[in-house]
Amino acid sequence: MAAVVRPGDEVLILEPAYDLYLPVVELFGGKVVPVALRPEDFSVDWPAVARALSPNTRMLIYNTPHNPSGKIWAPEDLHQLAQLIRDTDILLISDEVYEHIVFDGRAHLSVLAHPELRARSFAVFSFGKTFHATGWRIGYCVAPAALSREFRKVHQYNTFSTFTPAQVALAEFLKTEAHYLELPDFYQERRDRFRQWLSETPFELLPCEGGYFQIVSYAHLSSESDLDYAERLTREVGVATIPLSPFYSQGGDTKKIRFCFAKKYETLEAGIARLHQHQDQLFAP
């Protein structure tokens, strides 16, 4: 974004969106144009995307597998996107940090496999997600030579470099393909068990196709806002979830919360036990 977004540029973001996109667009003087994913299944509303494009649109950011919804894109999505921006010079950030975490035998669809879109994309990946090292904040970006040149001009003065011990550690991990090839099974087992356990609580589970987050609705349990509900769950039940409304630039109230299941089984089990133990608190007071 620092490399290509200039004051007055519009940047389309599909919401709910990873919370880093909006502030970074604004930091560089861009204007965020939010487009809501369909609330029932978080699929892309392509006619709404078409309506949101303007002569000032500089960039579109999308993320698959998706945080927070777990939705993964189908070939038809890339097809629709290519059709919409074919006659423009709109750039893309394809955020693929959860690329190895896809379930039920589905395949991750990278923009790098779509020559037309790849030619205008910054595809970004994270060693943090792949090697269980979130917080290390080390990843990489793949882009065509001209875009990569601009990217690296900024990178030189922004990040400068990545500290050596972490690079050495990741290089060591990269030698063993199994570390990332086994990731779908590793997380699918967690997803399946966690969903099974959660299905025995009063929450309504939404689908989870990839990533390591599970969204549930509590609309039938309480009329509290998602912020209030998540805070109360944290304080009274001892289980921390993330409300969904902060993933929308306009806020609002979704009656949905997000669980993270990238945890030890003991931690997941302890959380579920608390949900059962404090079941009364899941309902509105």
Ligand SMILES: Cc1ncc(COP(=O)(O)O)c(C=O)c1O
């Ligand atoms: C969608 C999305 N993109 C990017 C990131 C950042 O990844 P990293 O751990 O490499 O900083 C995250 C998680 O923090 C994320 O959920």
